[in-house]
Amino acid sequence: MKILQKGFNYSQDGPGNRLVYHLQGCNFACKWCSNADSIPLENPKAKDYSVEELFDEIMRSRMMFFDGGGVTFTGGEACLQGEELIELLQKLRENGIHTAIETNGSIPVLKKLCRFVDWLIVDFKHYDDTEHKKWVGVSNNNTKAFLSFVFAEKIPVHIRIPVVNGVNDNPQGFVDFFKSYDTYDADFEFLAYHEFGKDKWKGNYQIENGFVSPEKIKEFTDLFEKNGMKTVVT
Ligand code: SF4
DSSP, rough: OEEEEEEESSSSSSSSEEEEEESOSSSSSTTTTTGGGSSSOTTOOOEEOOOHHHHHHHHHGGGGGGTEEEEEEESSSSGHHHHHHHHHHHHHTTTOOOEEEOOOOOTHHHHGGGGHHHHHHHEEEOSSHHHHHHHHHSSHHHHHHHEEEEEEEHEEEEEEEEOOOOTTTTTHHHHHHHTTSOTTTEEEEEEEEOOOOOGGGGOOOOSOOOOEEEEEEEHHHHHHHHHHOEEEOO
């Protein structure tokens, strides 16, 4: 498996203290991506590991998984390496390790993979397909289809919406999409735009004036809550 970087964080990508792996390669190209170096499928900085090597590393780290922690796979888009990831997730489940994945929800293998993961995080960028293609480069159809599947199957899911001024800052558009589903097992988190990864674009960064105010995030939170959807802050 191709891993770009790894490290611990606390309670950001799942509960407790977590070992987070960033897998190389993404099928989206979000113009605000803070991990632009993780988008190409090949990157000389990424290192190859076998499933066995990662499993051994995770098991050696298990004393660090305090407060309900574990391991999180993100990216890039982790599901591009889905079959190997499923193998690893199965081994971790057999050994009682809590697992999480953060995904853009667009890779078909995810329907199978999500059965082996304890904490599912799906990033949803835009409700409108034309706008999604404009800002992300591809259609949102697969992500919508996966979310529809998750809601129908009542799989607990954490949905993250990155809020970017002038791109997707209309909460009503998101609510109109979600309210046609039973979202009882979902919660929603709104991430204010930031520019922490701007340097990784090496001068090609194209978002201007993307910052949103705390009032805008509150507008999202209030409208979702008003429509019966749970919101969280991490
Ligand atoms: S889906 Fe995530 S990793 Fe892929 S381009 Fe978008 S923000 Fe970056």
